[in-house]
Amino acid sequence: MKLRQKILLLAVAPLAVAMLGIALAVRFQATQLAQHERTLVESAYLQSKETELRHYVELAQSAIAPMVHSGRTDAATRQAAMEALARLDYGPDGYFFLYDLQGRNLMHPRQPELVGQDLWMLRDPQGALTIQKLIAAAKAGGGSVRYLWKKPSSQQLAPKLGYVVAVPEWGWMLGTGIYLDDVESTLRQLDARAATDIRETMAWIGAIAAVSILLVAASGLALNISEHREADAKLRQLAQRVVQSQEEERARLSRELHDGISQLLVSVKLVLEAATNRLRLAPAEGAAVAPVLGMALNRLDTVFNEVRRVARNLRPALLDDLGIFAALQHLAREMQGGSHLQIGVSQAGTPRELPDEQATALYRIAQEALTNVERHAGARKVTVALAFDPDATRLTVRDDGSGFDVARMQLDPRRGIGLRNLRERIAALGGQFGIVSGIGGTELVATLPLVKAPARPVASIPAEPSQS
Structure with missing residues (x-):
């Protein structure tokens, strides 16, 4: 490697390493920031939804409070309370549900087939006892619970945030919930946007690094550009001279073959033709020689044609003439x-x-x-x-x-x-x-x-x- 190339490499290599280090550091910090932002958004969203659910449950409690505090526990009063709760819905997937404290479903406006079923041992796909978790939270004074449940609008299992309270006068668990698949979709959009921003930042860093390296390389190459041009010109001239020399040599060889060897072969042919004529005039003297001389003439014709063909291939006379x-x-x-x-x-x-x-x-x-x-x-x-x-x-x-x-x-x-x-x-x-x-x-x-x-x-x- 030449000295100038080594100097150019020493200038480009540290710059490339530095830009690579900067790119890795920026990528790491951007990824950490995106993860922290995602956590904050998720936490704030869940807190706001938990507060909203608590208000919904308090509203439902207020709706049935006159009947609960009336002191009546007959079936008609309880049925009236259930009907009042069934009418309280918000949105396609917002509703209230009732269970007794033994896990039997009492009211479910979106899934009426569950009413009357004992769901105490119901498990989600991950093996968690869903109803027992809800009842335990209600007995503990009420609170939020995250679990999996079938979403009525899509009939697919989706993560859900529920809020439950106990109605001790009647032995009920009252609750509602909000599905979190929309939250997950929003968080995925945030993740995709963050990934896009990181890629764009890396692309900008890469472009800046490429331009910087090209500028350094161009500065180094500019020192030798005149020498390279001169060298290329000399190489082209040399190549052209080589081709010209080859053609001149071919032309010289063609002339020699035509003017030298060809003329000699013609003279030999004339001699052999004369010998053949003499033998024809005096057949008794050399009848056996005539076939040999005829064969020699044929071979000389072949040689003569081959010499002419080689001469034309080396340098066709028509090209010059x-x-x-x-x-x-x-x-x-x-x-x-x-x-x-x-x-x-x-x-x-x-x-x-x-x-x-x-x-x-x-x-x-x-x-x-x-x-x-x-x-x-x-x-x-x-x-x-x-x-x-x-x-x-x-x-x-x-x-x-x-x-x-x-x-x-x-x-x-x-x-x-x-x-x-x-x-x-x-x-x-x-x-x-x-x-x-x-x-x-x-x-x-x-x-x-x-x-x-x-x-x-x-x-x-x-x-x-x-x-x-």
């Missing part, structure tokens, strides 16, 4: 002749002379693309389109093959080397390279910016060697 479009047409004819592909080449826009490096890059891209289509795509038709736009030159190769996963190909270091090389070559020339592939086929697009081609001497077209 007639331009990129003619070279692409020739490449398509050669590929089509040796495969089942139907290749169409088209041109759009006003043709112009391209710099050598651009023409070579586009030709190599087309060559690599057609080779990949032939080997892997399973396609039947391929179109090669060359477009001379006002500000760029665009090459598009489209096939109707099976396609492939571009993302996986780019991530696999053992595959797609040719495509990566083409992408780097286009990037070195300041162009853009894109490829889209799917079930319907693959489309490859290479775009190079408009650059004025330098003047160059007219290349002489070497004469084709005679094969007669």
